Amino acid sequence: MSDYNPNIPPKKRPFSLQLDPAKFEPATDEEKAQQEVMRESTTFFRDGMRKLFHNPLAVGSMIVLLVILVTIVIAPLIVPYSYSGMITVDGKRDKSAKNLPPFTYSKLEQQAIDNGETVFPHIFGTDELCRDYFIRVIYGARVSLSVGFFASLIVLIIGLLYGSIAGYAGGRTDLIMMRIVDIIYSLPDTLMVILLSVVLDQLLGQSLQNTALASIGPNMLSMFAVFGLLYWVGMARLVRGQILSIKNNEYVLAAQAMGAKPGRIIRRHILPNCMSVIIISTALQIPSAIFTESFLSFIGLGVQAPMPSLGSLANSARQALQAYPYKMIFPAVGICLIVLSFNLLGDGLRDAFDPKLRK
Amino acid sequence: MSGQKHLLDVRGLKEYFPVKSGMLNKMLLKAVDDVSFTIDEGETLGLVGESGCGKTTVGRTLLYLYKPTAGEVYFDGQLVTEKNIGDFRKDMQIVFQDPYSSLNPRMTVADIIGEPLDIHKLYSSKKERADRIAELLTLVGLNSEHANRYAHEFSGGQRQRIGIARALAVNPRFIVCDEPVSALDVSIQAQIINTFEDLQQKLGIAYLFIAHDLLVVQHMSRRIAVMYLGRIVEIGPAGDIIGSPVHPYTESLISAIPMPDPETARHKHRIILEGDVPSPLRMPKGCPFRTRCRYATKECEESRPELKEIAPDRFVACHNR
């Protein structure tokens, strides 16, 4: 112990010469208070957004999605072609505009241009039925995105309701409700999707005739229904799990001790705290719905012709893949971009907002 | 016990939880088994015991946060039931252990403290609500300018003060303090203990102070109850329990406290208890403590000792004392 501190030589009167005695006056409370600065106030949301915008992949995919969204909204307003009709020149159907490569014109169009008229270019070329391919891909993307959004929305609504009831009620109700979920979960989903979309398509097709919904098309509606019927189970499980874990937090007990009614507890305490996880999982649901829609359309069960979807476009391009590869590339790249962007954005959202990953 | 009317009178409180064991078997976990005590106006009763002894469950059950299996709770002479508990929510409050999970992370401090005011409609204007929140924050020693911040921006001790302010918002006469300082650092612990004491002096609130730290409990309480496996084994004035423990469990509990004093530590004789606390699912027959007790006899194996009065206001559940 005598060699107690070899690092610092013993200093008997160490500082008396170089130090100003005035500095040894007691510090005032104000001076001390300056040391204790509270960190700048941030909310959970603001902090999450800051993280999200610092994630280059998430920002990149947000930009891509925004560009796609703006394009599919604006393009049909600018491009003078329709997705279902043949190209016309001076009111005449242009039968020569078949399978044109991108940015080329048909004979009739070339004549029109020579006459001083302006013809809007075929950015992606045309298909075998003399339709502008660009506008078809745009409409295809519209269909795919709306299927993705609405399917996820349906999944969210059913899952949220079912899961919250099971989670909050607990006990026997929970037991029975979750066994039903287990049964649905155990069905082979691809097979069920195919069967359901075939059956629903026929049922809806008959009952929907001459109603407003018919314009959306029975295929599209059956697709929403299939998603709603099959994919809500995952969401219901997630919501129930969230509610169960949040229900055990002491702030929920504290609210009970205050005399808060169950409705208030769900509204003020449970839902706000599981919302971020639910939104993230919905965002991740969108690409999987888009993917399934494309897959169904690809095997011919998707939207009805002449309405295009990215999947059905890819399917019809398959027949002449070697001659016109660009017809496959455009919708395929579209699917890839959309699905990838949503996935990356979902991951980014999770990194930024999932309370489990935060510290 | 004395003839005066008690603020809180808990009689024969039981809380059994069904527990699954195996596929179909259900067992009963007797978390609280026949617990009775009283608390007077403005008094602090300390409740100590090791983890799993049921002390937290006692606090939550008497507030009907869990439905009691059996037993009665009287508040100010009135029987509290599941139906009328709403009328007592303003009188009985709770402060939790964990300053992190007990505050909703999505609410500002003003909303957290304002929630009981909203529920019981304790204000007539927005201004009155804001004033009351500021008043409560000042009361617990927080800066009232911080009302619009979120709970996660505060340190553990400050969060615990927010929890106290929330409990105080409805002007309760009784607060269950469920290990309110266990999660805090030593220097902050003393701040919170002092806050509790000041509030009691100012507002005359009675506390049930639950903790596993005997030093803290004896500092806070006038009387102490010691729990073991869901039962009270000894209850009496704090000084007597600490100074001359009677139940062998209390005795070893006190001797096991590490004293912050090297000199006492060097000369102290610790009574080390053998083994672990038995699982409350497989409670030993007879006295629950007999498996670890130095003085266990045949009698302890056969019958369960009841609390008996050995001195005024002092009860012990042991055959050998």
Added chain:
Amino acid sequence: MSEMPLLQVKNLHTSFFTDAGEVKAVNGISYNLDAGKVLGIVGESGSGKSVSAYSVLRILTDTGRVKEGEVLFKGENILKYSEQQMQKFRGSRISIIFQDPMTCLNPTFSIGSQLREAIRIHTDRNKEEIQARALEMLQLVGVNEPEKRLKQYPHELSGGMRQRVMIAMALACEPDILIADEPTTALDVTIQAQILELMQDLQRKLGMAIIMITHDLGVIADMCDEIIVMYGGKVCERGTADEIFYNPRHEYTKGLIRSIPRISEKHEKLIPISGSPVDLLNLPKGCAFAARCDHAMKICLEQPPEEVRVNDFHIAACWNNVKQMMDEAKDGEET
């Protein structure tokens, strides 16, 4: 004493680089540990007490990095070791046990296989010898029915039993130093007493040095020969247990000792330390404790205090000691 200390930590700096900025968890601490001694490191959460020990073993999380300093084990700087050398070093020369044994034991393997694994890594014994050693270790740490326990899984044991198994694993290769990071914080008082008794007993039997990290002044007083008090990543003071408890020379230590409740007949009010713990993200330029200190001076806010030797067994980093010396010197001149 000319003999070299077993472990020398010199000017150790460790930081965590997080999204919010650099968290300076340890800010230049130095200490020595002699063989067979028990050193206590006491401080609040965020004082850097655990990080200082993790830095010695280099078991920091991804964002953490030792920025500066030396850790000399028997004169060799182990911070210069390669990861491979370090793996050999951990467990065999310095072992560590943690607060929560459940997170350190793998729930999918039996106690026996984990214990045998710990022995196998560092020795070249054959199977029978390893099994015998595992049994011996369990007996040593006072586990009843050791044969049966070897076949059991972590969840089948109680918290106290698990901590005993952890200690057995840590001591299996007879390390020179055992680092105990809050080993009894998760345990009940009566079980804590068992574990403390066991550690004292083992320390007497095996003669290893122990670094005891805890926030509990009671545990420190019970166990330690020497004590380091940490605040804001720095050493406030260090010295023998008696010096720290009976002659504290840093305002923080004084405050800590004043703020623990004691058993006494008359009810005395506690004297707490005011304010909140220091924010490691923006440490003040002066003394980290200045803002909460009742005796803070102007210099405390401006300049970090240096370690000053109070006596042969005691070092403190507080400007008040310097002031006292200056006053004494002035008095000396006047008379």
